[in-house]
Amino acid sequence: MTGAGDEPFVAAVKPLVDAMGGVMLPPDEAGPDDVVLSWEGADVVAVRLPQLAESLDHILAAMERRKGRPLADLDRKAKQEVVRILEARGAFSVRHGVETVASALGVSRFTVYNYLNREKGA
Numbered sequence: 001m002t003g004a005g006d007e008p009f010v011a012a013v014k015p016l017v018d019a020m021g022g023v024m025l026p027p028d029e030a031g032p033d034d035v036v037l038s039w040e041g042a043d044v045v046a047v048r049l050p051q052l053a054e055s056l057d058h059i060l061a062a063m064e065r066r067k068g069r070p071l072a073d074l075d076r077k078a079k080q081e082v083v084r085i086l087e088a089r090g091a092f093s094v095r096h097g098v099e100t101v102a103s104a105l106g107v108s109r110f111t112v113y114n115y116l117n118r119e120k121g122a
Helices: 004-020 052-067 076-088 097-105 109-121
Strands: 023-025 035-039 042-048
Touching: 004 023, 004 035, 004 042, 004 052, 052 076, 052 097, 076 097, 076 109, 097 109
Parallel strands: none
Antiparallel strands: 023 042, 035 042
16 A cells, blocks of 8 residues: 555554544545545555544544443433534534434434524523
């Protein structure tokens, strides 16, 4: 995938790609929706970004790791905070985003909408 001089660049971008839920692949395997990264004038690595729905799953999993327990086990206030963070990240613009978040939090869609409306009214 890379030449020896490119390895530090690939190592530097890998944490970002991993955090986004992306996949790194050789530049010659890049598809039309992939992002090809160049270093010192040469294509070094291609990044395949996840679909929005996959990104939401990735974000939820990361939040769960950060909290140290399943999101469904959080108290009401913490769940409201999760919804606020997810809204700021655009999670509810994803098709079935509310349903996905409700399932992860162990609440109903109605409850997620209430949390969202509560934020707007605050």
